[in-house]
Amino acid sequence: MGRLSTLFAPDRVAVVGASDEPGSVGRAVTGHLVEDFRGEVLAVNPNRETVLELVCHDSLSALPAPGEVDVAVVLVPPELAVEAVREAGEVGIGNVVVVTAGFSEAGSEGAARERELAAAAEEFDLNLVGPNSLGVMSTPSGLNATFAPTSPDPGSISFMSQSGAFVTAVLDWAAERHLGFKDVVSLGNKAVLDESDFVREWGEDPDTDVVLGYLEDVADGRRFVEVASEVTRETPVVVVKSGRTEAGATAAASHTGAMAGSDRAYGAGLDAAGVVRVDTVEELFDAAAVLSGQPLPDRSAVAIVTNAGGPGVMTTDAVGDTDLGLASLTDGTRETLREDLPGGANIHNPVDIIGDAPVERFERALDTVLADPNVGMAVVLACPTATLSFDDLAAAAVDLQAEHGVPMAAVLMGGASTRSAAATLSEAGVPSYFDPARAVDSLETLAEYADIREREVAEPATFDVDRERARAVLDRARDRDTTRLGVEAMELLDAYGIPTPAGAVVDDPAEAVAVAEETGGEVVMKVVSPDILHKSDIGGVEVGVPVGEVRDVYETLVARARRYQPDATVLGVQVQELLDVSAGTETIVGINRDPQFGPLVLFGLGGVFVEVFEDTAVRLAPVAEREARAMTEGIEAAPLLRGARGRDPVDLDGLVEVIGRLSQLATDFPAIEELDINPVVATAEGATAVDLRLTLDLEAL
Known part of the structure; x- marks a missing residue:
C-alpha cells in the first residue's frame, strides 16, 4: 500500500x-x-x-x-x-x-x-x-467512518464516488448481489485528495482486484491519465462518468470544438488512461463481478452452450451486437459433440443440447466446448425443465470453469428457482444473469480489458518543423488583437509541414493576378476577414476563377464583405490553386483544448458532411502514429478511405502524418484553443489542407 x-x-x-x-x-x-x-x-x-x-x-x-x-x-x-x-x-x-x-x-x-x-x-x-464527504470505509479493519445506513460485505472491489448518496444506494444494491468491497471512499469536494490519488493507492494494493468509480468530473485530467494508465496495466479501473462541463456545452466556435466537447474529451481521456467506461450502475457492477471473478480471455471468440434454441439465438444476436465473435468449433469438437449428443442437437456454435437435457449432458457438452482451442469465452444458458437442476448445473459449471480456465458467464432464465444456483456461481466468481445480452456484455468487458493490458505504449513522433515561423504567425494575430484567424494563417500549416495548395493572401488586385498566373490554372478565391467566419454564406468564396477574371473577382469579393459587415476587418483575398476535390475524399483534422484534459485532436469525414454525420474520432494530444492510424480506421466512413465502391484508396500514411503534425502543433502552442482544417483532401497521392479556421487565447502567447 x-x-x-x-x-x-x-x-x-x-x-x-x-x-x-x-x-x-x-x-x-x-x-x-x-x-x-x-x-x-x-x-x-x-x-x-x-x-x-x-x-x-x-x-x-x-x-x-x-x-x-x-x-x-x-x-x-x-x-x-x-x-x-x-x-x-x-x-x-x-x-x-x-x-x-x-x-x-x-x-x-x-x-x-x-x-x-x-x-x-x-x-x-x-x-x-x-x-x-459521506466518509470512508475499509472492510479488513472494520472501518466505517460514514453515516451510511449499512456497512459493505468484505470483498476485493475498491470504490470511489463523487456522490455520497450514490455510495449508500450502491452498497444497498450490491449487498443483494453478493458483491463485496475492500475500500469505499466518498470523494466529496476533492479539496485535496482526488480520484487520481485513490486510483494510485488501489493500484498498489494487492487486496484490490478491481477499482470502480462514479465521477462527475476529473480534477486534473492529464494527471489522471498518467496515473491510471500505469495502474490499468495490472488492475482494471471501471468508471461511470456523468455530467457535462459548461465549456463542453458552449464550445461552438469551430466544428472541432462542438464535436470534441466535454463528454468526448472524457471519452478520449478515459480511453487513453485504459479505463473501462460504462453508462449505468448495472453495467458498473456487471463489469466488477466479471473482472474480479474471471480470468482474462486469450481471444474474443465466444461459444454458447444451451438447452433452448430460441434463447441461444438471442445470445448469438447479442454477440453480433458487440465486438466479439462466435467461436468456430474444430472438427474434433464437433465430432465429440456428435457422439455425445442426441440426434436433434446442434453440434455447431451455438451448441443446442435440446430441452430434455439433464445436467450430465450439459456437463459433457460444456467440457468438450471449453477444451476447444478456438474458444476464448463461453456462455452457458439454461431454461427451467423437469429434467434439469439449476443447482447441479451451477456446481458443474463452476468446476469446469476452474478446470479449463476459460472465462464464463451463465444465463439462468428463471425466477426463484435460480437463486440458489446464482449464489453458487457468484461465490465462485462466475457471473450469472437472466438476460443473455448482459452475459455477453460482461464478456466483452473482459475482452476490452484484455486488450488494454496488451496495449503497446507508443511514443509520438517528433517532426522537423519551423516553430519560429509558426510563432510569427501567432504573434501577428496578437499584435492585431485578433483571436480568430482564417486562411490568412495557412502559413502556420506550412511551417509544420502540412501540405497546402499553392497560393497566397494578397491585399490588392494586381498581386492577386500575379499569384494566379504562378499557379498556372484556374484558382479558388476567398475573402480574408477574421470577423466573417462562414465566408461561403455571404458569397465570399469563388471557385474555378480563370486568370483573366481574377482582378474583377477580387473587387467583387471585397465589396460583398463590406456590404455584409461594414465594420469587418478585411485583410485581403486568398488566391489558391484549384484542387480536384472530386478525385479525393474530404476529411477534417482539428484541435480543441479541453479544460480538464488539454489538447484533443479530432479526425473525421469533412467538407459539408462534418455537420451532417459528425463521423469523427478524438484522441488526446500528442497522438502517436499507431493512434493516428486507429483514428482513420475508427470512423464509419473508413471504407471510403480504403477505396469503397471502385474509388482509389487514399494515401492513409499522408493522412496519419497530417494528424501527427497537427498534434505536435497543439502541444507546442497552448495558445491555440481550437483549430479546424476542413477540408483536408485525401487522394491516392497524399493529403492536402485546403481551409483553416482557428481560435487563440492571446494571454497564452
Whole structure:
C-alpha cells in the first residue's frame, strides 16, 4: 500500500463532533466505529462527558498521545472544521476526513473556507478527504467512518464516488448481489485528495482486484491519465462518468470544438488512461463481478452452450451486437459433440443440447466446448425443465470453469428457482444473469480489458518543423488583437509541414493576378476577414476563377464583405490553386483544448458532411502514429478511405502524418484553443489542407 495505508488501516480514529443524539451524523459515524472498528475510537466533543460510553475530550490536542491518532473524522460545523483540520496537522495526525458540508458547494463564503482547508492540508502535508464527504470505509479493519445506513460485505472491489448518496444506494444494491468491497471512499469536494490519488493507492494494493468509480468530473485530467494508465496495466479501473462541463456545452466556435466537447474529451481521456467506461450502475457492477471473478480471455471468440434454441439465438444476436465473435468449433469438437449428443442437437456454435437435457449432458457438452482451442469465452444458458437442476448445473459449471480456465458467464432464465444456483456461481466468481445480452456484455468487458493490458505504449513522433515561423504567425494575430484567424494563417500549416495548395493572401488586385498566373490554372478565391467566419454564406468564396477574371473577382469579393459587415476587418483575398476535390475524399483534422484534459485532436469525414454525420474520432494530444492510424480506421466512413465502391484508396500514411503534425502543433502552442482544417483532401497521392479556421487565447502567447 502507498501513502494512504493508514487512512484505510488505522489503529486509532478520533471523531471530532462525536454524538449520541439519535438521528445525528455524529451518532451514525461514532456508532459505526464503536460497533465495527477493530482499533481504538476516541471521541472529541467539549460539550459532552461521554458519547456511547466513550470518554469525550475537549479537542484533538487534549487526546492522550494525539500524534498516535491515524485518522481524524471531522463532523463539526464548517467554521469549526477549518480549525479542527489545522489542529490535526499541528498535533501530527496525518489523515483527515471532513464529512462537514458548507464549503465550495455553498457559494463564495464556503469556497473561501475550502481554500483554507486546502492550505492547512498543504502546510501540514495532510491526506484530506472531502469536505462534504459521506466518509470512508475499509472492510479488513472494520472501518466505517460514514453515516451510511449499512456497512459493505468484505470483498476485493475498491470504490470511489463523487456522490455520497450514490455510495449508500450502491452498497444497498450490491449487498443483494453478493458483491463485496475492500475500500469505499466518498470523494466529496476533492479539496485535496482526488480520484487520481485513490486510483494510485488501489493500484498498489494487492487486496484490490478491481477499482470502480462514479465521477462527475476529473480534477486534473492529464494527471489522471498518467496515473491510471500505469495502474490499468495490472488492475482494471471501471468508471461511470456523468455530467457535462459548461465549456463542453458552449464550445461552438469551430466544428472541432462542438464535436470534441466535454463528454468526448472524457471519452478520449478515459480511453487513453485504459479505463473501462460504462453508462449505468448495472453495467458498473456487471463489469466488477466479471473482472474480479474471471480470468482474462486469450481471444474474443465466444461459444454458447444451451438447452433452448430460441434463447441461444438471442445470445448469438447479442454477440453480433458487440465486438466479439462466435467461436468456430474444430472438427474434433464437433465430432465429440456428435457422439455425445442426441440426434436433434446442434453440434455447431451455438451448441443446442435440446430441452430434455439433464445436467450430465450439459456437463459433457460444456467440457468438450471449453477444451476447444478456438474458444476464448463461453456462455452457458439454461431454461427451467423437469429434467434439469439449476443447482447441479451451477456446481458443474463452476468446476469446469476452474478446470479449463476459460472465462464464463451463465444465463439462468428463471425466477426463484435460480437463486440458489446464482449464489453458487457468484461465490465462485462466475457471473450469472437472466438476460443473455448482459452475459455477453460482461464478456466483452473482459475482452476490452484484455486488450488494454496488451496495449503497446507508443511514443509520438517528433517532426522537423519551423516553430519560429509558426510563432510569427501567432504573434501577428496578437499584435492585431485578433483571436480568430482564417486562411490568412495557412502559413502556420506550412511551417509544420502540412501540405497546402499553392497560393497566397494578397491585399490588392494586381498581386492577386500575379499569384494566379504562378499557379498556372484556374484558382479558388476567398475573402480574408477574421470577423466573417462562414465566408461561403455571404458569397465570399469563388471557385474555378480563370486568370483573366481574377482582378474583377477580387473587387467583387471585397465589396460583398463590406456590404455584409461594414465594420469587418478585411485583410485581403486568398488566391489558391484549384484542387480536384472530386478525385479525393474530404476529411477534417482539428484541435480543441479541453479544460480538464488539454489538447484533443479530432479526425473525421469533412467538407459539408462534418455537420451532417459528425463521423469523427478524438484522441488526446500528442497522438502517436499507431493512434493516428486507429483514428482513420475508427470512423464509419473508413471504407471510403480504403477505396469503397471502385474509388482509389487514399494515401492513409499522408493522412496519419497530417494528424501527427497537427498534434505536435497543439502541444507546442497552448495558445491555440481550437483549430479546424476542413477540408483536408485525401487522394491516392497524399493529403492536402485546403481551409483553416482557428481560435487563440492571446494571454497564452
